[in-house]
Amino acid sequence: MLESPGIGFTILAFLLVLGPLVFVHEYGHYIVGRWCGVKAETFSIGFGRRILGWTDKRGTEWKIGWLPLGGYVQFAGDRDAVSQPDAEWQSLPDAERSHTFPAQPVWKRALIVAAGPVTNFLFAILILAGFAAFVGTPTTPPVASMVMPGSAAAASGMQPGDRIVAIDGRTIKVFDDILMSVIHRPGEAMDVRIQRNGSEQTVRLTPRLVKEKDRFGNPIERGVIGIAATAPIYERAPLAEAPAIAIRQTTQIVRQTVEVLGQLLGGDRSIKDLSGPIKIAKTSGEAASLGVGVLIYFVALVSINLGFINLLPLPMLDGGHLLFYGYEAIRRRPAPAVAQEWAFRFGFVAIVTLMLVVTFNDLGSIGVWDGIARLIG
Known part of the structure; x- marks a missing residue:
């Protein structure tokens, strides 16, 4: 049995996994936003106070926040990091207003929002295709x-x-x-x-x-x-066939994730099986201790799950935004502001509750609760 890696090594491995994936996700939003003519005011890796950053010639602030558990792109016209519209965007001069996010037609807004999860899937497919072509794929x-x-x-x-x-x-x-x-x-x-x-x-x-x-x-x-x-048996796939193999593997992982989610919602699987950042960090360290190849493959798995989770139709997630844009496209008008506000409140509570659950589970997975029980006993 291998010993678990130390805390410092685990934290480093976690940052090597999460940092690039957050960047890839947010860069998907950013680059499609630029293509659509929307100005990005902030591109942040991490939340909270800036510890490092600069402003480019387009006026976008690129920064790293002190809490490295996600990231965001804040476009012109956004009130906050989850793209709630700023109440003052309509009063901007025409030239500025045309480059704000809320001023875009619904299909552009949907495209910008969907670009984050889609980029995560494409990144994973690229990694898996590389394994298939240069390392080998199970045959x-x-x-x-x-x-x-x-x-x-x-x-x-x-x-x-x-x-x-x-x-x-x-x-x-x-x-x-x-x-x-x-x-x-x-x-x-x-x-x-x-x-x-x-x-x-x-x-x-x-x-x-x-x-x-x-x-x-x-x-x-x-x-x-x-x-x-x-x-x-492992065989290297021809380079032309590698993307198709990677897409099939990605589809299998997504299908398995959907089935597990169905088990959770149907009560056939315990919420104790849910894990969060602490468990991902622990697994990152273990994967890194087995070699660079294992760590890169793990990055692909996390990227797929990050893309999938962000597409869930929960307010505050990309999928929640897409749900509202779907309503707007069908009804030819946005959902009522009050309904959106309450939906985002619900989404906030749901996500906070989920984070508490997975953190509780994660702490149990590293023996914290058993240690407390022994101290009390």
Whole structure:
């Protein structure tokens, strides 16, 4: 078992993960805003008081805030960092008002807002394509070379040599696709399409929950069906095919995230499984201790999740803004100001509540609550 990295190393790794991803996200907003003719007044990595910064020739202040847990681009006409309109933007001279964010047609505002999450996805796809082309991508055939006795696969009648073609209608191309389909679904019955001796049949099985610890001693739970493959095979993909492979991998991760979110909302998964910045920092340090390649791959995973989370239809997030712009596009007028104000209040409370929950969980994951319990006891 590997020892967990020290606090200093973990903080450095966390900054190496979060800093570039926040920059990429906000730069997506910024560059599309510039393309749309909107002036950016502030581009900030981090929140709070500026510790470093400068103002460029376009009048944009670039700064680093003391709290490195996010960032924002504040466009002309914005009242604050979440793009609430400034009440005075309409009184600006025509030349200035035309370069404000609220003055833009709804499609431009939507494009600017969507650019942040989209850039996160593109950044992850670029990383994954690089791995596929220059490092290698998993190509192990989805064939059960071994079926574990007493496993879910054995109970369903699967045999060594069976090739898994699909799981719940989802095409399986390589063995890793099987893991992506079942790891987060212990206890959920699923239909598995297999190919045996040239013919196909469907078996029904339920992945079983396995509890174990990773190489750093962190507890993990996963669903398994009880089959093993031959030795893992990795092959470099032709450069022209690498983007398609990366897009497919990104789609798989997003689909898995959506399914896990559905489990949380449906009560099939505990909110204890939610994690936040402290857990990401801890995992960043562990990933960095395993090598640069592992850390870069982890950056891609976090980038995908950052893009996905920002598209959730919650006020204060990009998805919340897009929801209002969708209403405006359909009704040909903005949502009532009172409704927007209350929605953003709700969004603020929801996000603060979520941050409290994930922080509580994160502190538990690093043993804080157990330590307090031992002190009290």
